[in-house]
Amino acid sequence: MTRAPSAKKSARPGAKDYRSYSFWLETAGEELTPRPPLAGPTEADVAILGAGFTGLWTAYYLLARDPSLRVVVLEAEIAGFGASGRNGAWCSPGFPVSPGELKRRFGGEATRELMLEMRGAVDEIGRVAQVEEIDAHYFRGGQLRIARGPSQLPGLQRAFESLRTLGLESDVALLDEDETAERVRITGAKGALYNPHCATIHPARLARGLARTVERMGAVIFERTPVTDYEVASKSPRLVTDAGEVRARTIVLAGEAYLARLRKLRRQLLPIYSLIVLTESLSEEQWAEIGWEGRECVASNRHTVDYLSRTDDGRILFGGRGAPYHFGSRIKDEYDRHEPTHEMLRSTARDWFPSLRGARFTHAWGGPLAVSRDWMPTMSYDPSKGVATARGYTGQGVATANLSGRTLADLILGHDTGITRLPTVNHRPRTWEREPLRWLGARYVQRGLMKVDDRAERTGEPPTGKTLAEWLGRH
Ligand SMILES: Cc1cc2nc3c(=O)[nH]c(=O)nc-3n(C[C@H](O)[C@H](O)[C@H](O)COP(=O)(O)OP(=O)(O)OC[C@H]3O[C@@H](n4cnc5c(N)ncnc54)[C@H](O)[C@@H]3O)c2cc1C
Numbered sequence: 095m096t097r098a099p100s101a102k103k104s105a106r107p108g109a110k111d112y113r114s115y116s117f118w119l120e121t122a123g124e125e126l127t128p129r130p131p132l133a134g135p136t137e138a139d140v141a142i143l144g145a146g147f148t149g150l151w152t153a154y155y156l157l158a159r160d161p162s163l164r165v166v167v168l169e170a171e172i173a174g175f176g177a178s179g180r181n182g183a184w185c186s187p188g189f190p191v192s193p194g195e196l197k198r199r200f201g202g203e204a205t206r207e208l209m210l211e212m213r214g215a216v217d218e219i220g221r222v223a224q225v226e227e228i229d230a231h232y233f234r235g236g237q238l239r240i241a242r243g244p245s246q247l248p249g250l251q252r253a254f255e256s257l258r259t260l261g262l263e264s265d266v267a268l269l270d271e272d273e274t275a276e277r278v279r280i281t282g283a284k285g286a287l288y289n290p291h292c293a294t295i296h297p298a299r300l301a302r303g304l305a306r307t308v309e310r311m312g313a314v315i316f317e318r319t320p321v322t323d324y325e326v327a328s329k330s331p332r333l334v335t336d337a338g339e340v341r342a343r344t345i346v347l348a349g350e351a352y353l354a355r356l357r358k359l360r361r362q363l364l365p366i367y368s369l370i371v372l373t374e375s376l377s378e379e380q381w382a383e384i385g386w387e388g389r390e391c392v393a394s395n396r397h398t399v400d401y402l403s404r405t406d407d408g409r410i411l412f413g414g415r416g417a418p419y420h421f422g423s424r425i426k427d428e429y430d431r432h433e434p435t436h437e438m439l440r441s442t443a444r445d446w447f448p449s450l451r452g453a454r455f456t457h458a459w460g461g462p463l464a465v466s467r468d469w470m471p472t473m474s475y476d477p478s479k480g481v482a483t484a485r486g487y488t489g490q491g492v493a494t495a496n497l498s499g500r501t502l503a504d505l506i507l508g509h510d511t512g513i514t515r516l517p518t519v520n521h522r523p524r525t526w527e528r529e530p531l532r533w534l535g536a537r538y539v540q541r542g543l544m545k546v547d548d549r550a551e552r553t554g555e556p557p558t559g560k561t562l563a564e565w566l567g568r569h
Pocket of ligand 1: 143144145146147148149168169170171172173174175176177178179180181182183184185186319320321322348349350351352353367368369370401413460461462463484485487488489490491492493494495
């Protein structure tokens with residue numbers, strides 16, 4: 095049954111049914127009973143806002159490097175409540191700014207280092223899941239970027255070329271139509287770019303498993319404890335909650351899209367909703383028609399992002415952007431479902447895979463991700479104020495958050511390592527426009543890019559890259 099928005103109330107009055115927020119939280123293998131909230135003021139060496147991947151990886155690497163640290167995590171809901179417990183399962187080296195654009199902004203060497211670190215993060219997540227015995231369903235199937243129609247072929251060629259100029263193409267392959275069909279049979283697929291450096295995960299199991307791991311290492315997680323503000327002006331920075339303040343040597347702001355709810359950060363990030371539909375487990379006949387034995391992460395080369403993965407229990411997850419931006423950067427539970435977008439995703443999935451015609455879609459959910467003004471994530475630490483943050487992953491945050499955790503831990507502990515010199519470090523994107531300009535711009539770009547994609551598919555001509563929507567989408 096497709097989950098309805100009203101499914102979010104729990105039998106207990108005032109409590110949320112966290113399992114209803116995604117298939118992943120529903121199948122996390124535990125009751126999701128919230129940990130106790132903060133009961134009063136306290137102190138720590140490091141106080142972290144947010145128990146998603148960013149906050150938890152930061153806690154993990156801090157404690158791995160210095161087990162004596164007192165680490166406190168404050169989470170508004172439960173660990174894994176945000177994008178970390180709801181995503182498309184891609185653990186990929188993909189980065190929101192393309193290698194070509196990164197090279198233009200930061201030069202070839204820095205771009206190459208960053209791309210290699212992103213690949214390393216994919217491996218590192220698998221390594222930690224194994225060492226810490228987190229049953230995260232980590233499966234390294236690689237990634238296929240599909241040209242669905244001739245208009246998308248030049249984009250794949252360009253992506254391959256930019257990897258080649260960085261010397262990163264050796265195990266990446268351009269596949270023709272037949273080679274693509276040998277891996278997965280998608281209507282209209284004319285070719286693909288195969289990249290082996292990608293895995294799928296069970297996101298909620300990874301987030302919940304990480305939460306238990308950092309607790310074992312000594313961290314204390316308070317759930318149902320929203321941070322209402324933070325202060326860095328005084329000698330010791332602090333996170334402010336209704337139950338009292340947490341003073342610390344360092345505070346870490348790891349709330350991704352939800353950070354836009356804090357007055358001080360309102361214009362730093364643009365929350366955009368990404369939505370997902372999920373089929374029932376498919377039959378052997380359906381899988382025989384589709385192929386996809388390699389369980390690669392799959393996407394087309396549209397501007398209006400789509401992303402697919404094959405779950406452990408034989409379902410197809412089909413995700414995409416396209417749900418409207420909400421005026422004032424508002425985030426609400428009810429925005430997780432947008433029936434026109436969910437229906438569009440179901441119908442696109444049936445177009446891609448005709449054998450899904452009779453299949454049931456059992457789940458539909460979504461959540462907010464954060465876009466920075468220049469699409470570049472930041473991993474920052476200001477020792478003079480004792481504040482660190484990592485955010486702005488633009489929907490490509492599973493592996494990036496791991497890199498963030500290691501980077502913030504090194505920065506906070508004063509370790510000068512290769513990753514503390516990446517172009518993401520202390521990067522400061524400019525702020526988003528004030529409303530109503532922000533709303534007008536975001537909606538214009540969203541609609542404009544959809545039109546560009548539709549036109550390219552209709553005519554077979556690749557996008558020119560010169561429309562206003564494409565230009566605004568890059569700047
Ligand atoms: C539908 C969807 C699909 C996606 N698919 C993919 C994918 O396939 N691959 C990929 O790489 N990326 C994907 N992403 C993005 C990726 O999931 C995120 O970038 C990543 O999980 C971000 O982790 P995070 O810890 O920074 O943020 P989140 O996971 O959002 O966690 C932030 C946490 O902070 C808490 N919080 C926020 N504000 C406060 C506050 N004031 N006080 C206390 N706690 C607070 C929240 O409750 C939340 O638990 C997707 C995102 C969405 C929404």
